[in-house]
Amino acid sequence: MRELLVDAQTLYTRAELHETLARTFDFAEGYGGTLDALYDELYFCGPTQLTLVHAEDLVINLGDYGELVLRVLAGAAAENEDFDLIIE
Numbered sequence: 011m012r013e014l015l016v017d018a019q020t021l022y023t024r025a026e027l028h029e030t031l032a033r034t035f036d037f038a039e040g041y042g043g044t045l046d047a048l049y050d051e052l053y054f055c056g057p058t059q060l061t062l063v064h065a066e067d068l069v070i071n072l073g074d075y076g077e078l079v080l081r082v083l084a085g086a087a088a089e090n091e092d093f094d095l096i097i098e
Contacts, residue, residue: 011057011094019064022071027079034060045082052086052093059094 014034021027028043035058037051062068062083068076080097087095 011059014058014060015063016060017063018067018071018076021068024072024075027068027072045078048079049082049086052083053090055090055093057092059096061096061098063098065097 016030016034021030025043028041028048031037031048032041032043035051035055041047041051060083065080068079070076072079083095087093
């Protein structure tokens with residue numbers, strides 16, 4: 011299982027968020043950088059555990075979009091038994 015770590019405290023824009031996730035997960039080059047694309051990538055990812063630290067900073071820095079990101083991450087974890095999400 012891959013164990014990945016993302017520190018949300020360093021993410022201030024949507025672009026930074028998607029670039030960081032794409033790099034961390036090693037998404038395909040055609041990754042669209044949208045919430046739908048993020049969900050699709052996570053839904054089909056192999057055994058992976060993502061630890062998201064300072065998750066509350068997503069909402070502080072990105073507002074409603076940060077809340078949506080957290081929902082997408084949680085939804086993908088609920089649907090894909092190979093994807094585990096730890097929020098700190």
